[in-house]
Amino acid sequence: MPPIGPSTDTVTGAEVVLAGLDDEQRTAAQAVSGPVCILAGAGTGKTRTITHRIAYGVHLGAYVPEQVLAVTFTARAAGELRGRLASLGVGGVQARTFHAAALRQLRYFAPRVLGGPLPGLVENKLRLVASAASRARLSTDRTSLRDLASEIEWAKTTLATPEDYPARAQAAGRELPFEAAAVARVYESYESAKQREGVLDFEDLLLVTAFTLEEHQDVARQVRAQYRHFVVDEYQDVNPLQQRLLDAWLGGRAEVCVVGDPNQTIYSFTGADPDYLLGFADRYPDAEVVKLERDYRSTPQVVGLANKLIGQAPRRKGLPGLRLLGQRAEGPEPVFREHPDEPAEAAAVAARCRELIDAGLPAAEIAVLFRINAQSEVYENALTDVGVPYVLKGGERFFERPEVREAVVLLRGAAAGGNEPGMLVPTVRDVLASMGWVEHRPPPGGAARDRWQSLAALVDLAVDLVSENPSLDLAGFVAHLAERADAQHAPTVQGVTLASMHAAKGLEWDVVFVVGLVDGVLPIAQSLSRPEAVEEERRLLYVAVTRAREQLTLSWSLSRNPGGRRSRPRSRFLTGLAPESAPTAPPARRREKKQKVVLEGEAGELFERLRAWRSQAAQSASVPAYVVFTDATLQAIAESRPSSLRELSGLPGIGARKLELYGEDVLATVSG
Structure with a gap:
């Protein structure tokens, strides 16, 4: 008699999927039968957990891939789910946004239920x-x-x-x-x-699909036979319309796994209702609830501050709360800074960004987060003043930018003509050069700089992909770009990210500045009359804090404008977190008033040669001289006289990018 149950090979494959998960992630992944609720704190690996759960169920034989529907809120998140499942050897699972899933179903059934094609x-x-x-x-x-x-x-x-x-x-x-x-x-x-x-809007897609399933039993039977297992990501952000569609898909069944974090409920103004997550165990009394609290993103210092912040919130009814447990090595304590006015606050942040970048930190690993978009202008100006590039999050989508669309067309044409193996990066550079793009020479001006950065991001992406797959050719690169465009997965643009706290959700950086923390801005004035709205503002600050991996600075200014009355109270959310009298940040040094460097003998002569070289380099790149190297860095070079790139890289203000751009020229200048 043959054995009953999964074969040994099947079990072995399923166990491999579980390898590398922590105890709580493994528990969640093994809960393949619904209803299941995964409470996943910030940085606890929720995407890893749910994709391994699906893969485990498929390898175990509990799921047929084509009968699993995973829904989330953005095309990029859905694309990431599909990519991770593919890497786990699981194809056929449908990972889509609510709207994409509804559109696909309604387009198929429109002739039957609407009497013609989809409007x-x-x-x-x-x-x-x-x-x-x-x-x-x-x-x-x-x-x-x-x-x-x-x-x-x-x-x-x-x-x-x-x-x-x-x-x-x-x-x-x-x-x-x-x-x-x-x-x-x-x-x-x-x-x-x-x-x-005779048209529909995007909300109609969900409403009409739900109504179709509710009123047409033949359609409901067909859809429910197709999809037997459901996973809903970011469940704290589900609104009543999306929940109605989910209920219609389920049709009274309980094979659903929801994933969410009550502490990151920040979209009630769009209709999101956290009660669906908080009340999940009441709706499904036999639900298995698993908490993921091990934070792999942030240092214990950042995690500790986040826990204190959210720990001050009133206890909400429903599921148990989450308390993050930092898993990374120790890091610096969060910094609190008070400033006299907003321009001074922005100047101090910009100066610190300049220092970090000069020390070798990529600009893309820094973010400045604020409550409202109107706060960005003063930071755009401050960063421009010190020669730091920035990217404004929430602007035009990367693959819809005119220069990117033109570049993709040209790359596709070049790919049709074939290309030599191992020549992807040079070919991409040559194609972009035909558009007037010059490497290492970002032009002045906002729009021109943005265009240059977009094209530079394509080159950086090609370099990254070749490092992973040296045999990748131009046709493969173009196909990869198409996949990213479909998933709205833009490559990294080298610049400090300026973003609202809402736009920052789901992202992370090594260094984060959370700015403008005064009452009336955070919590925003409109929320002050309703306690529940004030608490959502607290959760918004929690989201901002948990974006930081290593360094976190929280700041505020006592006046909006220089010379104004310094009477603005810092955010009430900082009570118990920041010192009662936080240190006032020293004013950012103006570069026109630098201390004169005095060196004598050979060091002095070398310093002057380095200054002359820097002037030429800055003129060629159309940037201020200090963007190339500061006087302090030139002084360190003149005093130490490095003879190799390795020696040069050990000096202050010389990171990997500066070494690549200027290292050989500096050594040549040093050697005379």
Whole structure:
């Protein structure tokens, strides 16, 4: 009689999938039957855990890959899930956003349930919203139109109709661009305009798909036979409309695994409802709940601050709380800094960024995080003043930038003509050179600099891929770019990241500056009348803090403008975290007032030769002289007279990038 159950080979393959997981991750991965709730704290490896859980279930024979649907919130996150599953030898699993999954199903069933092909989609609501506002006799500008569109989206994701919108908006404490009744009229007119034009918006995709499954039993049976196991990532961000669709997919079954972190609930303004996560065990009393608390991202010092911050929040009903346990080596204590005004705060941050980059830290490993986007301008100016490149997070998507699209077209054309093995990077450089791109010479000016950085990111990506796969050719590189574009997975652009705290969620950096921490900004003034809104602001700061791997600085300024009254109170969330009298940061040194360097003899002569070389190098690169090397670095070179790149790399202000750009020239200057 043959043995019953998985074969030995199957079990062996499944055990291999579990290798390298910690005890809690392994427990979660082995819970292949739902309902399962994984509470995953920041930096605890949730993506690793859920992909290994799916792979373990497939290898064990508990899942058929094509019958698993994993849903998340961004195309990039879905692409990462697919990539990791492929690396684990698991293909066929559907990993999609809610909207992509709904679109795929609705497009297939549209002829049956709608009587024809899927209607067109509204790519941008503003045109229809403007028309609806005009019919409602409202005077609008572009800002108020965006606010109206956001209110319509909130209403639809919370399943509010135009009739019940005013009461629902008041109960939720919404900040409205017009009276609630007027917004409701615009909402109703907008829906009518869509019907007249025969189009759907993105919220309709979810609503119509859910309705189809609820009202057409033949369609529901077919979909539920196709998808038998569900995984929902970032479950704390699910809204009522998404939950309705999930319930329709499940059809009363409990084969669902949800993953989330109650401490990172920061999107209630878009309709997200954390009660679905917090109340999961109430809804499924037999649910297995696994907590992931080992933080592999941040130092114990950063983790300790995060725990203190979130530990001050009132206890919420539902699932147990999370307390992170730092797993990395010890690091520096978080720094708290008080500044007289916002320009001084920005100048101090920019000066520190300059120091870090001169010491060899890549600019892409630094982030400046703020509460609202309007705070970015002063940091853009400060970083520009000290010659530090920056990237504004939340701008135009990388693969939609004109220069990137042009580059991809040219690379695709070059690939069609074939290329020699081992020549990927030189070929990419040559193609970009035909667009006027010059390596190591970023031009002045914001738009021109951004264009140069975008193209430089493509070269850096080619270098990284060749280091992993030396045989990669141009055709393979172009195919890789297409995959990244589909997943919205942009390559790293070398620049300090400027981002709002909301936009930073899901990202991480070695060094993080959290700035502008004053009451009225964080927590934001609109939240102060509602305790639950204030607590969401605390969680937003928690998200910002947990983005830092190694170094964390939190700062605030007592006045908005230089010379203003220094009366702004620092954020209430810093009470118990920052010293009662945090040190005032020294003013950033102005580069026009540098201390004169005095050297004598051969060292003095070499210093002057180095200054002359630096002037030429700066002129060639169209950058200020200090961007090449500071006087302090030139002094160290003149005093030590290095004779090799290794000796040169040990001097202050000379990192890997500076060594690559200028090392040989410096040694030649030293040798005379």
